[in-house]
Amino acid sequence: xxxxxxxxxxxxxxRRLLQAGLSAAALGAVPGVGQLxxxxxxxxxxxxxxxxxxxxxxxxxxxxxxxxxxxxxFEDLTGIVVGSEMVPEQQQRQKAVIELNSGNPSxxxxxxxxxxxxxxxxxxxxxxxxxxxxxxKSLAFPDLAFDDFAQGGLNYAVEADGxxxxxxxxxxPWVIYWNKELFDAKGLAYPKSFAEIIDAAAKLNDPGKxxxxxxxxxxxxxxxxxxxxxxxxxxxxxVDANGKLMTDTAEAIDAAKMYQTLLAKSGxxxxxxxxxxESQSLFLQGKAAMWLDGIGFAQPIEDPxxxxxxxxxxxxxxxxGPKKQVSALFGDGQGIQPFSKKKGPSWFYIQWASNKTNQxxxxxxxxxxxxxxxxxxxxxxxxxxxxPKEWVECMLASARIAQPGLPIISPVTxxxxxxxxxxxxxxxxxxxxxxxxxxxxxxxxxxxxxEKA
Amino acid sequence: MSTAAVARVRTGFLVRRRRRYTLFIVPALVVVGAVIVFxxxxxxxxxxxDWKIGTVAHFVGFENYTKLVTNQRFIESVVHTFYFxxxxxxxxxxxxxxxALIFHREFPFRGVLRGVFVMPMMATPxxxxxxxxxxxxxxxxxxxxxxxLVGLPPSLWVYSPQLAIPSLVLVEVWHWTPxxxxxxxxxxxxxxxxxxxxxxxxxxxxxxxxxYITLPLVAPFLVVAAVIRTIDALKTFDTIYVITGGGxxxxxxxxxxxxxxxxxxxxxxxxxxxxxVVFFVIVLALALVLLHVREKTRWS
Numbered sequence: 001x002x003x004x005x006x007x008x009x010x011x012x013x014x015r016r017l018l019q020a021g022l023s024a025a026a027l028g029a030v031p032g033v034g035q036l037x038x039x040x041x042x043x044x045x046x047x048x049x050x051x052x053x054x055x056x057x058x059x060x061x062x063x064x065x066x067x068x069x070x071x072x073x074f075e076d077l078t079g080i081v082v083g084s085e086m087v088p089e090q091q092q093r094q095k096a097v098i099e100l101n102s103g104n105p106s107x108x109x110x111x112x113x114x115x116x117x118x119x120x121x122x123x124x125x126x127x128x129x130x131x132x133x134x135x136x137k138s139l140a141f142p143d144l145a146f147d148d149f150a151q152g153g154l155n156y157a158v159e160a161d162g163x164x165x166x167x168x169x170x171x172x173p174w175v176i177y178w179n180k181e182l183f184d185a186k187g188l189a190y191p192k193s194f195a196e197i198i199d200a201a202a203k204l205n206d207p208g209k210x211x212x213x214x215x216x217x218x219x220x221x222x223x224x225x226x227x228x229x230x231x232x233x234x235x236x237x238x239v240d241a242n243g244k245l246m247t248d249t250a251e252a253i254d255a256a257k258m259y260q261t262l263l264a265k266s267g268x269x270x271x272x273x274x275x276x277x278e279s280q281s282l283f284l285q286g287k288a289a290m291w292l293d294g295i296g297f298a299q300p301i302e303d304p305x306x307x308x309x310x311x312x313x314x315x316x317x318x319x320x321g322p323k324k325q326v327s328a329l330f331g332d333g334q335g336i337q338p339f340s341k342k343k344g345p346s347w348f349y350i351q352w353a354s355n356k357t358n359q360x361x362x363x364x365x366x367x368x369x370x371x372x373x374x375x376x377x378x379x380x381x382x383x384x385x386x387x388p389k390e391w392v393e394c395m396l397a398s399a400r401i402a403q404p405g406l407p408i409i410s411p412v413t414x415x416x417x418x419x420x421x422x423x424x425x426x427x428x429x430x431x432x433x434x435x436x437x438x439x440x441x442x443x444x445x446x447x448x449x450x451e452k453a
Numbered sequence: 454m455s456t457a458a459v460a461r462v463r464t465g466f467l468v469r470r471r472r473r474y475t476l477f478i479v480p481a482l483v484v485v486g487a488v489i490v491f492x493x494x495x496x497x498x499x500x501x502x503d504w505k506i507g508t509v510a511h512f513v514g515f516e517n518y519t520k521l522v523t524n525q526r527f528i529e530s531v532v533h534t535f536y537f538x539x540x541x542x543x544x545x546x547x548x549x550x551x552x553a554l555i556f557h558r559e560f561p562f563r564g565v566l567r568g569v570f571v572m573p574m575m576a577t578p579x580x581x582x583x584x585x586x587x588x589x590x591x592x593x594x595x596x597x598x599x600x601x602l603v604g605l606p607p608s609l610w611v612y613s614p615q616l617a618i619p620s621l622v623l624v625e626v627w628h629w630t631p632x633x634x635x636x637x638x639x640x641x642x643x644x645x646x647x648x649x650x651x652x653x654x655x656x657x658x659x660x661x662x663x664x665y666i667t668l669p670l671v672a673p674f675l676v677v678a679a680v681i682r683t684i685d686a687l688k689t690f691d692t693i694y695v696i697t698g699g700g701x702x703x704x705x706x707x708x709x710x711x712x713x714x715x716x717x718x719x720x721x722x723x724x725x726x727x728x729x730v731v732f733f734v735i736v737l738a739l740a741l742v743l744l745h746v747r748e749k750t751r752w753s
Contacts, residue, residue, distance in 0.1 A: 094717045101506050124507045210592060220700050270591035270612025272701040282592060410507075413718045424702040428614060450505075 233321020
């Protein structure tokens, strides 16, 4: 599924889709971008905006904490004073929408979740196009090299019309954590296909011992990426070129049946109310053989004070589905709000936030999976880097096959809510085809309205 | 000075004095107008628009209201709200009354135990909800462990669509029964002793004393407790949001949860405003019923 504006008709949509693909793929070769580092070395003035003050609006998360911890370093380096506010994810999104809609936000820089806010922000022109600043040699950091950014992150940062609205910071491809001890006990290997996942989950499921063959999110809204992880492997998508939902196609129904089978037959009791935290606690106790979720859980898994499965966990790339091998991707980055009068200092800040040093720190602190490839090599050279090599390999391999795990649409929260309820109903025995049909009929007008508005 | 002149002077003085006094209520009027009247009028106004944040608002008249009438999810949320409220009022009323009767008697360490009993009421609802979330966990929660100790099978608690609301009520009961106990205890403390002495002379049993003297006399206090609990239960948001988020599916989605989603997750401000207005009417109607009952039970 690609971003598109349906109000301009199918021809325009296809053209824009093509532009989007070309823009994203060619970003590293955009004149000026490739040579930025070399050009900037000689002329770059770190203190260009000395004495200015910017406000950054971060999400309360390990990444937000990490950046806040090192703000002093940025201030010393550039002479720019940083005021920051960190708010939990849901509230940050609400506050951002209300303030941006007012036309007078209290912040200059905003951390955004691509999978939720990309289309919403782009459609409302709530982010500054960074291309002029990228092209300005005097404003680009010496270490800004777009060929170091993973393609999945660049796809998120670049809009269909070629605008570069943000710099990506963190990627979150979905992977399968698997308990090697439980697999060995049953003489099983890591699944190589979707059919093998279902088969292994059934064999590993042992309610008598309190062991579930498979665990993942069943809670509405949170559960949608689990289904879309399967949907993408079945070759399905979210919205076609004409803006029609593809959520009740044969591929979507097959993916939903797989979701239902895994969670209802091989999942733990009460899984319909499980979010990632309930799934995590079960897996960390050695009570689940497989756990499908984002890649950012290596730290608790390998922490002996929290986990009973230290050293026993495999980090598996999503196996190939019947049509494709895809890892559902989520991510976040930073952009500059368009009403800001401090665009230059803000541009300095977002470059600093995703520079190699901070990206490496992010990996070392297990605060996320950096978008910059060089961070992985740098982090592994550090003695205090605790994540297993297998995790790093899984991350890099997953990033190569990653596709957005949610549709790039404005009402993505409503999408998650509507289809999340359908999926929860399936766990409780409802028919996948009927539920998906119902959800599709319910959500189509919401999508149509959002694109016309 | 003539009588008429005196009267004129006096009238002028009173008018001036009244004007001066009138000025004193202006700040209160401004505050009430700004924080109550204006938001209400604005909410009513917004409920007549189809407006999603980030888009242009369109006037739709009563359409938001007519859509609510046929919105299955909204209707279910109303049913869930009444179901939750009924349980979350009745259970603490019964348990709180029993606790008050116990704590009204003299026994060793009564003061300390009464202090311990009211402690849940002092806890922050969100913190309470987080603790209960862990306790409800079907595999690792302490509640199922306790059930296993007495030979009972494990329950799914809030993870079951059927048990979600009763389980949430359990949290409310733990949290707010002490409040009912305090109100009823206050009522018991002011009861006259003469009716009891007279009844005992007539040979009344303990149950008869409770049924025919204590309960009627303490009824006004129970109604006050019921009014407070009803309003509290109707507006419960934090506990439900933290523990179930309205789930599984929409099994515990009350009007407040539905409203929150419409306003702050989907940004459907027009629709959310209509929900607020309908909810206000429901609360107002219930409050009027309860106040009527209170009048009926007042001591004459």
